[in-house]
Amino acid sequence: MNPALATVWLTLAIQLKTLAEQHSEEFQRRQGLTRGLYESARMMLFKNVRE
Known part of the structure; x- marks a missing residue:
């Protein structure tokens, strides 16, 4: 690097x-939202594959 x-x-x-x-307090609230966005993007990346 x-x-x-x-x-x-x-x-x-x-x-x-x-x-x-x-x-x-605000950091904790947004951390959950950020994690959800991350997991959604990950799922879309791996599950959105044509078979």
């Missing part, structure tokens, strides 16, 4: 953690 890209990802991860700590 490109070192500059790794630095960007690390910075984003730190910012997300800080944001989650500041707004923990």
Whole structure:
């Protein structure tokens, strides 16, 4: 992985953690929504195959 890209990802991860700590209730609510979107997209990717 490109070192500059790794630095960007690390910075984003730190910012997300800080944001989650500041707004923990909202973060928890949206985490469930985000997980649902992720799982739906995954299902569509793997189950939407022509036979």
